[in-house]
Amino acid sequence: xxxxxxxxxxxxxxxxxxxxxxxxxxxxxxxxxxxxxxxxxxxxxxxxxxxxxxxxxxxxxxxxxxxxxxxxxxxxxxxxxxxxxxxxxxxxxxxxxxxxxxxxxxxxxxxxxxxxxxxxxxxxxxxxxxxxxxxxxxxxxxxxxxxxxxxxxxxxxxxxxxxxxxxxxxxxxxxxxxxxxxxxxxxxxxxxxxxxxxxxxxxxxxxxxxxxxxxxxxxxxxxxxxxxxxxxxxxxxxxxxxxxxxxxxxxxxxxxxxxxxxxxxxxxxxxxxxxxxxxxxxxxxxxxxxxxxxxxxxxxxxxxxxxxxxxxxxxxxxxxxxxxxxxxxxxxxxxxxxx
Amino acid sequence: xxxxxxxxxxxxxxxxxxxxxxxxxxxxxxxxxxxxxxxxxxxxxxxxxxxxxxxxxxxxxxxxxxxxxxxxxxxxxxxxxxxxxxxxxxxxxxxxxxxxxxxxxxxxxxxxxxxxxxxxxxxxxxxxxxxxxxxxxxxxxxxxxxxxxxxxxxxxxxxxxxxxxxxxxxxxxxxxxxxxxxxxxxxxxxxxxxxxxxxxxxxxxxxxxxxxxxxxxxxxxxxxxxxxxxxxxxxxxxxxxxxxxxxxxxxxxxxxxxxxxxxxxxxxxxxxxxxxxxxxxxxxxxxxxxxxxxxxxxxxxxxxxxxxxxxxxxxxxxxxxxxxxxxxxxxxxxxxxxxxxxxxxxxxxxxxxxxxxxxxxxxxxxxxxxxxxxxxxxxxxxxxxxxxx
Numbered sequence: 001x002x003x004x005x006x007x008x009x010x011x012x013x014x015x016x017x018x019x020x021x022x023x024x025x026x027x028x029x030x031x032x033x034x035x036x037x038x039x040x041x042x043x044x045x046x047x048x049x050x051x052x053x054x055x056x057x058x059x060x061x062x063x064x065x066x067x068x069x070x071x072x073x074x075x076x077x078x079x080x081x082x083x084x085x086x087x088x089x090x091x092x093x094x095x096x097x098x099x100x101x102x103x104x105x106x107x108x109x110x111x112x113x114x115x116x117x118x119x120x121x122x123x124x125x126x127x128x129x130x131x132x133x134x135x136x137x138x139x140x141x142x143x144x145x146x147x148x149x150x151x152x153x154x155x156x157x158x159x160x161x162x163x164x165x166x167x168x169x170x171x172x173x174x175x176x177x178x179x180x181x182x183x184x185x186x187x188x189x190x191x192x193x194x195x196x197x198x199x200x201x202x203x204x205x206x207x208x209x210x211x212x213x214x215x216x217x218x219x220x221x222x223x224x225x226x227x228x229x230x231x232x233x234x235x236x237x238x239x240x241x242x243x244x245x246x247x248x249x250x251x252x253x254x255x256x257x258x259x260x261x262x263x264x265x266x267x268x269x270x271x272x273x274x275x276x277x278x279x280x281x282x283x284x285x286x287x288x289x290x291x292x293x294x295x296x297x298x299x300x301x302x303x304x305x306x307x308x309x310x311x312x313x314x315x316x317x318x319x320x321x322x323x324x325x326x327x328x329x330x331x332x333x334x335x336x337x338x339x
Numbered sequence: 340x341x342x343x344x345x346x347x348x349x350x351x352x353x354x355x356x357x358x359x360x361x362x363x364x365x366x367x368x369x370x371x372x373x374x375x376x377x378x379x380x381x382x383x384x385x386x387x388x389x390x391x392x393x394x395x396x397x398x399x400x401x402x403x404x405x406x407x408x409x410x411x412x413x414x415x416x417x418x419x420x421x422x423x424x425x426x427x428x429x430x431x432x433x434x435x436x437x438x439x440x441x442x443x444x445x446x447x448x449x450x451x452x453x454x455x456x457x458x459x460x461x462x463x464x465x466x467x468x469x470x471x472x473x474x475x476x477x478x479x480x481x482x483x484x485x486x487x488x489x490x491x492x493x494x495x496x497x498x499x500x501x502x503x504x505x506x507x508x509x510x511x512x513x514x515x516x517x518x519x520x521x522x523x524x525x526x527x528x529x530x531x532x533x534x535x536x537x538x539x540x541x542x543x544x545x546x547x548x549x550x551x552x553x554x555x556x557x558x559x560x561x562x563x564x565x566x567x568x569x570x571x572x573x574x575x576x577x578x579x580x581x582x583x584x585x586x587x588x589x590x591x592x593x594x595x596x597x598x599x600x601x602x603x604x605x606x607x608x609x610x611x612x613x614x615x616x617x618x619x620x621x622x623x624x625x626x627x628x629x630x631x632x633x634x635x636x637x638x639x640x641x642x643x644x645x646x647x648x649x650x651x652x653x654x655x656x657x658x659x660x661x662x663x664x665x666x667x668x669x670x671x672x673x674x675x676x677x678x679x680x681x682x683x684x685x686x687x688x689x690x691x692x693x694x695x696x697x698x699x700x701x702x703x704x705x706x707x708x709x710x711x712x713x714x715x716x717x718x719x720x721x722x723x724x725x726x727x728x
Contacts (some may be wrong), residue, residue: 001342001636003643009340064340219723234726247656254636254653255629257340267343274645276629328625329618335562335606335628336615 016072032079048080053107059090063260079133087202111141131175144309152182182212204281208242214288252280275331279324285314389462417589424596468512469499478600486515505554527575531567589646592658659714662704669698
């Protein structure tokens, strides 16, 4: 497998990085986090409207390209519904040939996807409620998935959303009662798997970005912070811990792009690769949140330092689209499946 | 980014596969962890296979034909190592000759010494490499074997240890101290020493596996002609870094593939032991699968940087990660055998005790070639940029 980025991919990454660097400073992220209902110019929805609608068409692009973008979004913790709109909602509409798909790709309509029932597992079901629906308050449409591979699109205005507050205020999730008598379209099982795989790998790429920020911030801190007349980063006890965490993040990063390549190629190992990618990325991001916090000492445990925003994202995203344990159990089924 | 290589590379692979299908000796078909035998001799099948690889340009493919290669590109070398590794096939049982001595002679030797490289790579001349000493293990630069000039010769006195195949080698590529008045890295030189020199004595050391593969080498006033100096006097430290640079971007392939084969074996053991439905076993296997396959991807990611001429920090992790992973895989494979975990009697145990043997061999992986502790120190300072302790 060839991990070399082509020129377009290098350009895409640089453009995304520059855009987030210029337009999404830490203050904006903090403001969005501390007041998700704000409607001021610094609000989450405002950042999304001004800068991320233009990127919605990435939902139609190669998964590798989508991941390059999501990694940068994760690094800065970009506010707004870009992940769910681009990585799940648009591919789902494409899969059922929905007439609004072009509008979504053009950034004119936005949406989210409702899968879980109240048990919180990302498995199609007939629960009269849908829960853990990300960013439902920030989009126009919710695509509701139900048992039997049924998809129904409903305007958010028609739903009675109830927020389920989580650790991660920058990615609000909601529950609502599924309205009666909805029209629905059937999606093929294979197409549905492709959509969910795409969303899962994109989320894993976002977690890699979260992990990168945590790793960079931690390394910078332990190089500078002096105790006992030495930088604390010179102590072997700390070094070895961070080496093991760095290994975890590096291999998770490679696993995510490998999974993206598998999806782009329609490779037979794609399901396995996606399970590996999400499990590894989630584990790596949480590990860096924990070890980063430990390495920063007291300052990491403050509201003032931005580390906790990533700790929250890492911890909450672990459960979205399946935790590491959930993916390991699915992987075991494939490992033991008869050839 | 894409999963597959081009048609030219796949043609290269096809030619290699045809060769391997025809020529791999029965003794190593199906993959086998090899760390010597109860006999110190190099098996005949191994010498013949190495010579055949050389003659067909498959020994070190990146070299020209006269050195056992075919001027392969870095990507072709990666494919070559992939295919050997996925079959568990080693090119040679004594890697010092083709991987360290040959390349170092070519890079640092004089014309006459360069002429010794082909036979070192083909395995016609068996070499050992005298590096470690009783007091110079991880801290190799503190080696104390002294070489004192005396007319046209050096007089060499000291002791080497963990010297692989010293008991069958004709020559030793030996690191010695030639200047004690300077910093320890700056007073080291390399000498070529004939193993039948008077004053040189070899005492085989048995591994904990029971195999005889490495040895202690005692040097007591061994006379070595000055023309046997490799490179400049006191520039030996540079030579320690001189192993197969062409293959450096792909050497991780062997260790990942070995872990992958071990994992596949583990799945089979779980089936045979009736543990397929055990939730703990399933989750543990899936975790190991995640590690093996993400490390494989990491190796390829590093190769992409290497092939573009950049440094590949990814590869600094590979030896550390795969050697520790292999120990866990083999350890878990024994655990799955329950009360038979510690049994080595081939009559009673899974696969004739192969797992118990491979587990023992895996214990060497975190020591030889730079301990895991040294690897972590190196990654901390050179990759993560942390201050030295």
